[in-house]
Amino acid sequence: MNRKEQKLQTRAAIMDAAFSLLSDERSLSSISLREVAREAGIAPTSFYRHFKDMDDLGLTLVDEGGLALRQLMRQARLRIASGGDVIKVSIDTFMEFVFANSNVFRLLLRERSGTSTAFREAVSREIQHFIAELTDYICRHTKLPLERANLQAEAMVKLVFSTGAEAIDLPPAQQKQLSERLIKQLRFIAIGAASFKK
Amino acid sequence: MNRKEQKLQTRAAIMDAAFSLLSDERSLSSISLREVAREAGIAPTSFYRHFKDMDDLGLTLVDEGGLALRQLMRQARLRIASGGDVIKVSIDTFMEFVFANSNVFRLLLRERSGTSTAFREAVSREIQHFIAELTDYICRHTKLPLERANLQAEAMVKLVFSTGAEAIDLPPAQQKQLSERLIKQLRFIAIGAASFKK
DNA sequence: TAAATTAGCGCACACTTGTAAGCTGAAAAG
DNA sequence: CTTTTCAGCTTACAAGTGTGCGCTAATTTA
Numbered sequence A, B: 001m002n003r004k005e006q007k008l009q010t011r012a013a014i015m016d017a018a019f020s021l022l023s024d025e026r027s028l029s030s031i032s033l034r035e036v037a038r039e040a041g042i043a044p045t046s047f048y049r050h051f052k053d054m055d056d057l058g059l060t061l062v063d064e065g066g067l068a069l070r071q072l073m074r075q076a077r078l079r080i081a082s083g084g085d086v087i088k089v090s091i092d093t094f095m096e097f098v099f100a101n102s103n104v105f106r107l108l109l110r111e112r113s114g115t116s117t118a119f120r121e122a123v124s125r126e127i128q129h130f131i132a133e134l135t136d137y138i139c140r141h142t143k144l145p146l147e148r149a150n151l152q153a154e155a156m157v158k159l160v161f162s163t164g165a166e167a168i169d170l171p172p173a174q175q176k177q178l179s180e181r182l183i184k185q186l187r188f189i190a191i192g193a194a195s196f197k198k
Numbered sequence C: 001t002a003a004a005t006t007a008g009c010g011c012a013c014a015c016t017t018g019t020a021a022g023c024t025g026a027a028a029a030g
Numbered sequence D: 001c002t003t004t005t006c007a008g009c010t011t012a013c014a015a016g017t018g019t020g021c022g023c024t025a026a027t028t029t030a
Helices: A002-021 A033-040 A044-049 A054-081 A086-100 A102-112 A117-141 A146-167 A172-194 B002-021 B033-040 B044-049 B054-081 B086-100 B102-112 B117-141 B146-167 B172-194
Strands: none
Touching: A002 A033, A002 A044, A002 A054, A002 A102, A033 A044, A033 A054, A054 A086, A054 A102, A054 A117, A086 A102, A086 A146, A086 A172, A102 A117, A102 A146, A117 A146, A146 A172, A146 B146, A146 B172, A172 B146, A172 B172, B002 B033, B002 B044, B002 B054, B002 B102, B033 B044, B033 B054, B054 B086, B054 B102, B054 B117, B086 B102, B086 B146, B086 B172, B102 B117, B102 B146, B117 B146, B146 B172
16 A cells, blocks of 8 residues: 555645744744645645645644643653652653744644634643643542642643743743742642642 | 824724724734725725834734733722722632623733734733732732742733633633632632742 | 825735646556 | 556636835815
């Protein structure tokens, strides 16, 4: 089946092209189908052999991006299992990702509040995954009731994303500082969740 | 000076037009100069008599939107002065704003992670204002050291914005629920900040 | 009153865009 | 070998874009 193989390769080329066109001043919605095709080295109309339209492509990218990020965070949790502070290791990992794959992170960030309902839902789903995994982790490592663990996880994930968004276009000097602030703030949440009454 | 007056009116018409074109599926960057002109009832080229380009217009809108939101939150704090729970009143006010002026809030949200550095900075500035005002409030109403108050305020504002973003396209039934979750999470932060050691 | 300013308009231009229609050549199926 | 399938191409078109240029008519200034 050499034919299918070739097709997958072109499909990958299209996705790569789209990713590489993303930057701090280009979002998916400002990139045209023709640009992607040009970058991928195919005719504009050939695009349709692989995706229904740009939204279709975008959804695929969001899914892929979210998956990559979550896989990384799972690895981080493994690192923690073999000793180390949960919060610190997680944040370090996260920030590493943000800078190593800033286009992916930007994609998620932008589409989270973007103009396409489908995109927003896709990103929202990704974030829910994060929250679910973190909730699970908290439950297993503390004695908090499920509901409280979930509240804590949600607050943490939102704060982390928010800070990641801010950090992404900052010089490394200030990144570090921001990370440290974030870590303290996450501890606020952890402490508060643990000693919350009523 | 009837001439200047007329001009200001047209300028206002342009800004209104732009605002009214915003929606959950139209962002500033997807709105064309010609569309704005059409909606405002002027010729496309007349637009230039008032703004350098769409970015210029956008910046003005961001400034105006941020100002409106901050003024509202100041009012909320006055309401609190005459009795009432700080967090609850603030969040209720905020959520009211989000739904009454959803286009303004969406504008801020989107441009926060948008493609224009100038926009991002403008929104960032607005958020810093929020944080500064809240920090000040916390300092005056608790015995926390400045730095800790600032950390708390920052975490709170980010969490509130993040939740507002999520709430904006949710049915009222779930809005309420989300607000209640948010309030608990803010208490986590308040408690954590108060009892943070080291 | 005469001159200067200017908000708004119409026209025009050069582009870019998404995508429909139909062809080609090679791979896969029979 | 013959037929079918189909990824990718070329061509074409209608629609929309930002903006330069120069005019007009009314207001403001002198």
